[in-house]
Amino acid sequence: MNLIILLLPILAIVLMFRSQKKRQQQMQQMQTALEPGAGVRTIGGLYAQVKAVNDETVELEIAPGVVGYFTKSAIAAVLEPAEYDAIINGRPAEDEPVDAEAVETAEAADTDADAETTDAKPLSFSKDDADKGDAKAEDGAPASK
Incomplete structure (x- = not known):
């Protein structure tokens, strides 16, 4: 049982070094x-x-x-x-x-999407458009700015 516990980390280390060496060889081949x-x-x-x-x-x-x-x-x-x-x-x-x-x-x-966007209002508006479209509060009074 103790032998297995000792061999597992050694096996893991050997496998890590082996995979790293393989990657280095592939990189070397690619560079050449x-x-x-x-x-x-x-x-x-x-x-x-x-x-x-x-x-x-x-x-x-x-x-x-x-x-x-x-x-x-x-x-x-x-x-x-x-x-x-x-x-x-x-x-x-x-x-x-x-x-x-x-x-x-x-x-x-x-084409259908382009047709829909041409009918829609522009996203930006001028200051004059903002003055004309003042929002009204629920009681009918103009909303404060």
Whole structure:
């Protein structure tokens, strides 16, 4: 019984070190696989394109003509070209079928919503409109401001 109590923490420690080592190896493989033109996501959630890979740093093009320098360890993931394009340009993934009937229904709903909003009164009003529409109290006297 005492042997089990002693072996459980040792087993837990061994498993933790093993999983940590496996993650480090995956990160090392990803960092060595970085190449110019690849789309990446940094640990801060920034999406960029790799312009150059140096010994310890990576040059990332954040926007057209804007290049930043990051350490290799700041790269969280290397993205597939289709995934990177979908995120940056807002295009749907190619493997997702587009339902034409659903698109038409959504467009019709947007048209109906636009028609309703044009009939409604504007949300803001001028000072003159406020003076004309003074509220009356229950006893019929004007409400105080």
